[in-house]
Amino acid sequence: MPASSNCCGKADKGQDQNKPMTISQATDKAMTAPILGQGKALRLLARTRASGRLAHAYLFTGPEGVGKSTLARNLATSLLCQHFDASQDVQAEQATGCGLCTSCLQMQSGSHPDFLLIEPDGQGIKIDSIRLLKQTLGYPPLEGSLRVVLLKEVHTMRREAANSLLKILEEPPPGNLLLLTSADEAGLLPTIYSRCQRIALKALPLELAAEVVLQHKPDLTRADCLALAELSGGCPGQALRMEEESILPLYQDLLAALLHQGRQETEQVQAALSLAGRLNEHREMSGHILHRLRILCTNALATRLCGQTPGPHDQTDRAFRTAQTIQATRERWNTEQLSAKLASITKAEQALHKNCNPTLVFEVLLLQLFDCLPFVSPDA
Numbered sequence: 001m002p003a004s005s006n007c008c009g010k011a012d013k014g015q016d017q018n019k020p021m022t023i024s025q026a027t028d029k030a031m032t033a034p035i036l037g038q039g040k041a042l043r044l045l046a047r048t049r050a051s052g053r054l055a056h057a058y059l060f061t062g063p064e065g066v067g068k069s070t071l072a073r074n075l076a077t078s079l080l081c082q083h084f085d086a087s088q089d090v091q092a093e094q095a096t097g098c099g100l101c102t103s104c105l106q107m108q109s110g111s112h113p114d115f116l117l118i119e120p121d122g123q124g125i126k127i128d129s130i131r132l133l134k135q136t137l138g139y140p141p142l143e144g145s146l147r148v149v150l151l152k153e154v155h156t157m158r159r160e161a162a163n164s165l166l167k168i169l170e171e172p173p174p175g176n177l178l179l180l181t182s183a184d185e186a187g188l189l190p191t192i193y194s195r196c197q198r199i200a201l202k203a204l205p206l207e208l209a210a211e212v213v214l215q216h217k218p219d220l221t222r223a224d225c226l227a228l229a230e231l232s233g234g235c236p237g238q239a240l241r242m243e244e245e246s247i248l249p250l251y252q253d254l255l256a257a258l259l260h261q262g263r264q265e266t267e268q269v270q271a272a273l274s275l276a277g278r279l280n281e282h283r284e285m286s287g288h289i290l291h292r293l294r295i296l297c298t299n300a301l302a303t304r305l306c307g308q309t310p311g312p313h314d315q316t317d318r319a320f321r322t323a324q325t326i327q328a329t330r331e332r333w334n335t336e337q338l339s340a341k342l343a344s345i346t347k348a349e350q351a352l353h354k355n356c357n358p359t360l361v362f363e364v365l366l367l368q369l370f371d372c373l374p375f376v377s378p379d380a
């Protein structure tokens with residue numbers, strides 16, 4: 001979702017007009033939606049909301065695309081709704097406001113003056129955003145008795161910004177609720193972690209994640225929804241982004257090319273470099289593709305070492321297709337080759353993690369996977 005560059009209402013007070021606006025009213029309005037598969041978190045929030053004993057700050061954790069921001073937005077919408085009734089709300093785990101009052105309509109249009117969004121700008125959340133937030137929180141909410149601030153991916157803050165946020169969390173002005181999200185708990189200052197109530201979201205079972213994808217993309221086949229769910233590791237938001245960026249065809253083309261036998265060497269090199277280029281174009285999503293390749297090679301290697309023929313554990317089409325792919329992979333490469341492929345994937349993942357040149361990393365990896373370049377162990 002693109003960050004809004006607008007800032008209006010309360011956030012303008014005390015703002016230096018020459019500074020870039022880094023705090024905004026949220027405009028990613030598509031994200032008020034039912035949450036599936038997170039019953040524990042939903043029940044906890046519904047009970048707390050109904051009791052009226054909300055914490056001053058919540059930290060939503062879980063993998064990217066699992067629904068953290070959606071859940072935070074739903075909570076904000078229900079709390080800001082003019083028809084919100086805590087006594088009626090205890091059963092309403094999916095509460096997202098009445099959808100009709102001025103407040104709900106403002107939330108839908110991204111213009112609610114008491115709902116503010118702070119999200120990474122470039123590499124991360126900037127210190128200026130947190131300073132501006134501190135100023136803003138010094139004023140009372142504009143329309144009601146509550147202001148809600150959603151801070152997305154707070155692990156992207158540098159230490160200076162994190163320390164500034166910490167001061168806000170230590171003494172939040174009354175009438176403000178802070179909702180933080182993070183896909184990387186290890187990247188958070190422990191003091192931030194300890195000053196929020198944590199709501200942990202887990203990746204969904206693949207069938208459920210596929211159902212969410214299908215709800216948003218009814219034109220897709222169920223098989224493609226399942227494949228996207230699998231590729232995203234059960235995170236529907238991530239699966240939807242993959243669909244928009246055509247990641248599934250890329251993964252399927254890569255698999256088909258890798259498992260195709262009998263090509264001339266020049267054709268192999270061309271195929272490898274072409275796919276390396278496509279991976280590079282989608283480098284932000286490439287980690288998921290490498291992860292799935294790793295799982296495939298690991299499974300194929302395991303069946304070779306155990307001397308078993310892979311078979312579906314159940315009778316679903318997906319299980320059958322997965323077993324077929326593992327079978328094709330173990331027939332394509334022997335134990336030594338599979339070990340080398342796994343080592344190549346690991347080395348590429350490590351290189352990408354260290355910010356090595358991705359063009360080079362993908363080209364070397366693909367040439368090794370296509371047997372055009374030998375894998376050289378660092379220990380050799």
Ligand SMILES: [Zn+2]
Pocket residue numbers: 080081082083084097098099100101102103104
């Ligand atoms: Zn409402």
